[in-house]
Amino acid sequence: MTSIEKVSQWIEIFGEKITANREHLNKLDTAIGDGDHGSNLTRGAAAVKEKAAENDYDNLANFFKDVGMTLVSKVGGASGPLYGSAFMGMAKKAKESDDMAELLEAGLEAIQKRGKADVGEKTMIDEWAPVIESVKAGSFNQDVIDESLESTREMKATKGRASYLGDRSIGHIDPGAQSSAYLFEALLEAGVIDG
Amino acid sequence: MAKEYGLLIISHVNEIATGLAKLIDQVAADVTVKTAGGTEDGEIGTSFDKINAVLDEFKEDKILAFYDLGSAKMNLEMAMEFSDKEIKLYETALIEGAYVAASLLQADVDLETIEAQLDPLVIKE
Ligand SMILES: Nc1ncnc2c1ncn2[C@@H]1O[C@H](COP(=O)(O)OP(=O)(O)O)[C@@H](O)[C@H]1O
Ligand SMILES: [Mg+2]
Numbered sequence: 001m002t003s004i005e006k007v008s009q010w011i012e013i014f015g016e017k018i019t020a021n022r023e024h025l026n027k028l029d030t031a032i033g034d035g036d037h038g039s040n041l042t043r044g045a046a047a048v049k050e051k052a053a054e055n056d057y058d059n060l061a062n063f064f065k066d067v068g069m070t071l072v073s074k075v076g077g078a079s080g081p082l083y084g085s086a087f088m089g090m091a092k093k094a095k096e097s098d099d100m101a102e103l104l105e106a107g108l109e110a111i112q113k114r115g116k117a118d119v120g121e122k123t124m125i126d127e128w129a130p131v132i133e134s135v136k137a138g139s140f141n142q143d144v145i146d147e148s149l150e151s152t153r154e155m156k157a158t159k160g161r162a163s164y165l166g167d168r169s170i171g172h173i174d175p176g177a178q179s180s181a182y183l184f185e186a187l188l189e190a191g192v193i194d195g
Numbered sequence: 196m197a198k199e200y201g202l203l204i205i206s207h208v209n210e211i212a213t214g215l216a217k218l219i220d221q222v223a224a225d226v227t228v229k230t231a232g233g234t235e236d237g238e239i240g241t242s243f244d245k246i247n248a249v250l251d252e253f254k255e256d257k258i259l260a261f262y263d264l265g266s267a268k269m270n271l272e273m274a275m276e277f278s279d280k281e282i283k284l285y286e287t288a289l290i291e292g293a294y295v296a297a298s299l300l301q302a303d304v305d306l307e308t309i310e311a312q313l314d315p316l317v318i319k320e
Contacts (some may be wrong), residue, residue, distance in 0.1 A: 077266050
């Protein structure tokens with residue numbers, strides 16, 4: 001049973017982490033992109049916070065939908081449509097399920113539908129996929145988050161802006177995987193998933 | 196006289212989009228060309244809201260769309276899902292693709308023939 005209180009706390013903590021680590025995310029994106037990932041998401045997090053404060057949600061679907069639409073509008077870049085699609089995918093799923101593993105899986109599917117990337121292409125998917133597997137297996141913890149993130153370092157980017165660098169993209173952590181790592185750390189901290 | 200199809204140019208940089216529209220206007224004066232370049236606050240990037248708003252401005256119901264880099268495509272595809280218009284997205288080199296399409300639209304060439312001409316210009320997946 002996933003409660004709306006815990007989920008809104010999750011998103012709030014995610015926003016705080018993004019905002020606090022804005023420069024780190026920008027730095028990661030400077031190495032293999034255009035240096036805006038932290039700024040993009042911080043702008044989105046502020047808008048999400050404002051939106052959430054305006055409303056009193058009584059169901060997950062409406063909450064996720066607002067988060068998704070706000071991110072699409074405010075974040076821009078590749079990560080706007082990607083995170084936006086993820087939350088809209090979760091919103092759709094939330095109409096029939098409140099199982100966190102299923103919700104996250106619907107989010108990942110939406111990311112893949114939007115960005116046409118798969119695991120191993122050095123994107124946020126390399127954080128999402130192993131985390132979801134561990135949630136399903138009941139073994140989700142900080143180590144899973146950290147190891148998945150670190151695994152992106154030696155990958156060669158074949159999707160997104162970093163792919164224009166070819167082999168030069170190797171040796172750097174993917175910024176989108178880092179922001180997704182914050183998303184899942186927030187999930188742990190908010191206690192959305194027991195264990 | 197207006198044509199059946201309008202043309203949309205999406206770029207990360209406003210000046211790239213408007214510059215290309217200028218190039219095209221010279222050879223396709225009767226084709227409606229609109230642009231969504233840069234973010235809403237004029238920075239480098241692409242914006243779902245901006246693309247959405249521009250789509251609404253077209254009086255044409257059918258639109259051929261051309262873009263520069265990957266995230267422009269993602270924002271465009273999202274906007275396509277929200278729009279009632281019939282939008283076709285082309286994976287060609289931006290300048291060449293949009294130029295060819297506009298020139299042929301101006302000459303009232305049918306879409307099938309236009310697409311055949313665009314085919315060798317496809318450089319994105
Ligand atoms: N096709 C894609 N599928 C999944 N994730 C992607 C894709 N393209 C980019 N990303 C993610 O987006 C991140 C970059 O986001 P951001 O900097 O906000 O956008 P942009 O690259 O447009 O500047 C990358 O680090 C990567 O994780
Ligand atoms: Mg970037």
